[in-house]
Amino acid sequence: PVDRTPEVQEARLKLPILAEEQVIMEAVRENPCTVICGETGSGKTTQVPQFLYEAGYASSGTIGITEPRRVAAVSMSHRVAKEMNLPTGVVSYQIRYEGNVTSDTKIKFMTDGVLLKEIQKDFLLQKYSVIIIDEAHERSVYTDILIGLLSRIVPLRNKKGMPMKLMVMSATLRVEDFTENQKLFRNPPPVVKVDARQFPVTVHFNKRTPLEDYTGEAFHKTCKIHRMLPPGGILVFLTGQAEVHGLCRRLRKAFPYRRGNTAEREDGETADDMKKFKKTKHKETVSLPRIDLDNYSALPLDEGDEDREAGIGDEEDGDSDLDLGDDPVGTEDKCDPSIPLYVLPLYSLLAPDQQAKVFRPPPPGTRLCVVATNVAETSLTIPGIKYVVDCGRVKKRFYDRVTGVSSFKVTWTSQASANQRAGRAGRTEPGHCYRLYSSAVFGDFSLFSEAEITRRPVEDLVLQMKDLNIDKVINFPFPTPPSFEALVAAEELLISLGALEEPPRSGRVKEMQQARLSCPITPLGRAMASFPVSPRYAKMLSLGKQQDCLPYVIAVVAAMTVRELFEDLDRPAGSEDESSKLAQRRARLTQMRRLWAGQGASLLLGDLMVMLGAVGACEFAGCSPKFCEDNGLRYKAMVEIRRLRGQLTNAVNAVCPEIVLAGLGDHLARRVQEEELLDPKWKNGYKTPLLDDPVFIHPSSALFKKLPEFVVYQEITETSKMYMRGVSAVEAE
Ligand code: ADP
Ligand code: MG
Numbered sequence: 001p002v003d004r005t006p007e008v009q010e011a012r013l014k015l016p017i018l019a020e021e022q023v024i025m026e027a028v029r030e031n032p033c034t035v036i037c038g039e040t041g042s043g044k045t046t047q048v049p050q051f052l053y054e055a056g057y058a059s060s061g062t063i064g065i066t067e068p069r070r071v072a073a074v075s076m077s078h079r080v081a082k083e084m085n086l087p088t089g090v091v092s093y094q095i096r097y098e099g100n101v102t103s104d105t106k107i108k109f110m111t112d113g114v115l116l117k118e119i120q121k122d123f124l125l126q127k128y129s130v131i132i133i134d135e136a137h138e139r140s141v142y143t144d145i146l147i148g149l150l151s152r153i154v155p156l157r158n159k160k161g162m163p164m165k166l167m168v169m170s171a172t173l174r175v176e177d178f179t180e181n182q183k184l185f186r187n188p189p190p191v192v193k194v195d196a197r198q199f200p201v202t203v204h205f206n207k208r209t210p211l212e213d214y215t216g217e218a219f220h221k222t223c224k225i226h227r228m229l230p231p232g233g234i235l236v237f238l239t240g241q242a243e244v245h246g247l248c249r250r251l252r253k254a255f256p257y258r259r260g261n262t263a264e265r266e267d268g269e270t271a272d273d274m275k276k277f278k279k280t281k282h283k284e285t286v287s288l289p290r291i292d293l294d295n296y297s298a299l300p301l302d303e304g305d306e307d308r309e310a311g312i313g314d315e316e317d318g319d320s321d322l323d324l325g326d327d328p329v330g331t332e333d334k335c336d337p338s339i340p341l342y343v344l345p346l347y348s349l350l351a352p353d354q355q356a357k358v359f360r361p362p363p364p365g366t367r368l369c370v371v372a373t374n375v376a377e378t379s380l381t382i383p384g385i386k387y388v389v390d391c392g393r394v395k396k397r398f399y400d401r402v403t404g405v406s407s408f409k410v411t412w413t414s415q416a417s418a419n420q421r422a423g424r425a426g427r428t429e430p431g432h433c434y435r436l437y438s439s440a441v442f443g444d445f446s447l448f449s450e451a452e453i454t455r456r457p458v459e460d461l462v463l464q465m466k467d468l469n470i471d472k473v474i475n476f477p478f479p480t481p482p483s484f485e486a487l488v489a490a491e492e493l494l495i496s497l498g499a500l501e502e503p504p505r506s507g508r509v510k511e512m513q514q515a516r517l518s519c520p521i522t523p524l525g526r527a528m529a530s531f532p533v534s535p536r537y538a539k540m541l542s543l544g545k546q547q548d549c550l551p552y553v554i555a556v557v558a559a560m561t562v563r564e565l566f567e568d569l570d571r572p573a574g575s576e577d578e579s580s581k582l583a584q585r586r587a588r589l590t591q592m593r594r595l596w597a598g599q600g601a602s603l604l605l606g607d608l609m610v611m612l613g614a615v616g617a618c619e620f621a622g623c624s625p626k627f628c629e630d631n632g633l634r635y636k637a638m639v640e641i642r643r644l645r646g647q648l649t650n651a652v653n654a655v656c657p658e659i660v661l662a663g664l665g666d667h668l669a670r671r672v673q674e675e676e677l678l679d680p681k682w683k684n685g686y687k688t689p690l691l692d693d694p695v696f697i698h699p700s701s702a703l704f705k706k707l708p709e710f711v712v713y714q715e716i717t718e719t720s721k722m723y724m725r726g727v728s729a730v731e732a733e
Helices: 006-013 018-031 044-054 072-086 112-121 139-158 214-229 242-256 270-287 352-359 413-426 439-445 458-467 484-497 507-516 523-529 533-547 552-560 575-596 602-605 607-620 625-630 635-664
Strands: 033-038 063-069 091-095 107-111 130-135 165-170 192-193 201-205 233-237 342-348 367-372 385-390 393-399 404-410 430-436 668-671 710-712 715-719 722-726 728-730
Touching: 006 072, 018 044, 018 192, 018 533, 033 044, 033 139, 033 533, 044 072, 044 130, 044 165, 063 072, 063 112, 072 091, 091 710, 107 112, 130 139, 130 233, 139 165, 139 458, 139 523, 165 430, 201 413, 214 233, 214 242, 214 385, 214 710, 233 413, 242 342, 242 367, 342 352, 385 413, 413 430, 458 484, 458 523, 458 533, 484 507, 484 533, 523 533, 533 552, 533 635, 552 607, 552 635, 607 625, 607 635, 625 635
Parallel strands: 033 165, 033 192, 063 107, 063 130, 091 107, 130 165, 201 430, 233 367, 233 385, 342 367, 385 430
Antiparallel strands: 393 404, 668 710, 710 728, 715 722
8 A cells, every 4th residue: 555645646636647547457467568658747657657566566576667868767766756655765766877776676767778788687587577668659779679678578477477567658659660560569469548638739930940049049039938928837948968058047147036135046056066067068168078878768860950041931820929929139138137037957967856856846936947958858747837949959869871970969850759849838738839940840850750770770789789698689579670681781790890709600501691690799899889889980999999099090980980071172173274273272282181191001091091190180270260271171071070089089988997997997096085185195196995095197197187086097106106007087977
């Protein structure tokens, strides 16, 4: 029996899913797998685990729920614990580097990556009685693979007399890939639909579509809503953490909220937080965006289309008083600072206690304004939102099919996603959605986000699966399978790269072919699997790390993946006069390229060396447009390479400590803490488990100026001081 407070009980009864409890639990009892579809906010994530708990499923094992995003795993576990009046040791969460799971845990929220790793350790997932795959509509690769795996695990468990249930939950009705796929489930699982109590949302399109400054546009629109429209929360969708913070700062400045007459930040964002943020911001502008290696669950790819011409289609949709129209540039934005706006950021990596604020009512007399990334699209429901401002874009992991490199890019979202975002405005009363793009641009969005698996390079995916010890990828029951040819080609490539074991060369042709399709992964393959680039480049990065030339390899990989780096020298000349000028330029640029190609051994690297030389020279010259113009380099390409280098460096650094750590785990050192400073000489020192006295980072080390919290080292040598040699930073997340 669950002992809920009257307030919680009352709130629960308002959720549409409560009316379906019986139907859902009956379906679960009678079927190994059940699909639940219900609009965001209908109560799937918070209530279904409770239904299962009350029906006794926690007595035979843990109830596990996977989320594609960490933010959802953490905040939903807190919410359910609170609703059930149970400690977090019973309703817990586990994300990659942290969690509060105990031996008493009955309901466990986790990221899909965490469950995949658990399957690696115990294929039958014996400690679980139910697994719920949440947010299945996102069709992240991990979710798809999990459903494929579980479609086999569940019958196996039943056969062994330890029955287990699978539930798949989706915010959309588009679930045929799960229900009508015979290879996946021979008997189609029942689908329980939960009726959403959705209020009408009026959608207002911009006439113009800002191509660059959509955050500026979001600012103007939010100001306008706040100054001109009736009470109700505002939810702004942007694409990333830096954008979110930028807009929060602008809005707070425009509509400061002060309690009493102190300037204290009501949201509890302390000076410390700001400092931290400034630091990360600074880090971001210098070392470029950090790749989140835990997050393989970015939404499926849509074609980025940012070079679109502005202003196509000028019709105005909707015509109510609340239609703010496009913002005229200029005077309109002199905001009235007397109206308090309670501005909160929301994104995946935000600290849980900060995230929790969006669920609490805003201080009286203020208007809530949440500036969020995609997390607010379906994972989290923020109460009291009446206005949505949608930039129409999303940041996604993007795989270049030609080059195989993955990076995060901002692209247009899909129509389905844009509609999900709009729907956030109609949870408690009729609402309004302001789209910062024209209806013509919307018309060009793809209808749905496609399953990520069909757009991902397959060799990458095959390597990931082999890393999970799924050797016969070809037999795998994908909800949406990649093509057979693609899978065969992927295995061949991975064998040739040394990522998979070479199959034995005996037996008949057919057996050999079979063997070639089920090769296990090698240790090199495991290292490669951890880099966010396609296997070819991952191999280069692995070797680069081994051979101590990582920065060069990264520069080369970045350069190779950006097309049309160099000005085309074979361009035909228009006129006679132009022809002689062109010949001159051609001669000069050819000379530059020869220079970049270097001499001696480096010549063997050929074109790659030219690229490397160009990147180096350009970087040395500060990557200026003039340098590029003078030397026949495409400025945009060089900027892109710079961005990619930043991403790859961060990614490899984020992975390498783990690889390095595998060998140097006992050579771990932690910076001497404030309270341990027994002697002023210990300042900037590091404590190791082996020595009483601290050791230091040598001034010649790349990390001397950084002084990370944790490092691993190759060895300690004593010269003028005890110095660590071969130091690498270890990020404690
Ligand atoms: P779904 O998974 O179907 O999108 P949820 O179970 O996440 O729905 O949410 C159900 C309701 O619970 C929503 O109306 C939401 O506002 C509310 N809710 C969820 N988390 C919290 C929280 N941390 N604090 C307050 N309300 C919450
Ligand atoms: Mg949910």
